């Protein structure tokens with residue numbers, strides 16, 4: 001019997017945000033859903049009582065910003081190669097990969113790879129120093145691994161196929177065990193054929209909380225949200241998944257003929273012991289696959305949908321806030337393109353990068369989120385209304401080439417009306 005499974009661990013999250021926005025448990029379920037807005041309130045007249053409601057002052061955590069950098073050492077706090085000791089907390093999770101249908105926006109449903117049938121996979125949230133044990137089961141016809149991005153794992157647990165482990169084959173299982181460190185916003189993703197498997201859906205957030213968190217200490221936020229940014233070429237994913245099914249059919253036939261399988265093995269897989277062996281094989285006539293172009297261009301795929309937690313506008317979830325409230329937003333760059341998240345009507349504080357507190361919070365209105373990077377920001381509820389929060393690289397605010405769409409959401413004040421904001425935003429999918 002497992003201590004707990006992933007769904008139990010994250011039930012608060014899943015119950016309140018099917019698309020994986022994380023609300024702090026204390027605030028779960030508050031606030032009515034508000035319509036997303038397009039166009040924004042640019043043409044709205046200020047209501048007559050605007051400004052009569054005073055802003056509630058933003059209260060902070062009250063402590064000085066004090067990032068603990070451990071005397072400028074980037075060494076892991078705990079020896080990554082140690083094993084759980086008596087009294088250590090070990091969280092066990094079941095993670096199954098399967099092919100499922102996923103709706104990006106109404107009428108756009110893709111077949112993708114999923115962790116536990118959802119895109120993104122469930123959020124894993126533990127405290128620094130605790131242990132994570134994940135039982136991976138592969139219920140697909142392809143190979144997979146899980147890479148724990150940003151975590152100081154022992155090398156065997158790093159999830160790099162043929163680099164640190166054999167990829168997990170169809171029907172196979174693998175157990176990952178590592179200590180959660182360092183604290184901060186991280187993520188996990190499959191590392192097998194990453195240009196396909198990540199955009200096909202195999203990614204999720206991994207939040208390592210700290211009991212002495214400078215962001216909480218200084219800003220005293222009351223709610224938090226996770227926004228995983230990614231993009232997908234739906235045509236590429238469809239074609240590649242179809243190719244996988246076809247190839248696995250051929251492999252299945254070969255399995256019935258062990259001699260043929262033995263002959264084809266190795267060369268067909270394009271795997272060699274070392275560079276010397278590879279070069280030798282080429283001299284003997286082996287033709288590497290890259291001699292012939294796969295797609296006719298260096299870009300393996302051209303994204304046509306841009307996603308926040310697996311959804312594109314107008315199906316993205318909004319960030320909710322109230323006057324005087326402080327929220328934390330964890331931005332995760334899980335895709336292959338950089339994004340430049342811009343918030344209207346506010347400055348915010350950039351507080352952490354790749355999980356680590358910055359030397360000083362930086363005041364911005366636009367923050368870059370890099371592929372493979374995580375960026376934490378803190379937003380203070382100082383200007384009531386419904387405000388756009390979107391990638392300012394405008395290509396990513398489209399759905400299949402149509403504006404508006406993609407990486408766009410709203411910072412929505414639950415008490416905007418009480419503050420005199422009377423415009424009723426609408427949802428638009430054409431402009």
Ligand SMILES: [Cu+2]
Nearest residue numbers: 144190192197
């Ligand atoms: Cu995979």
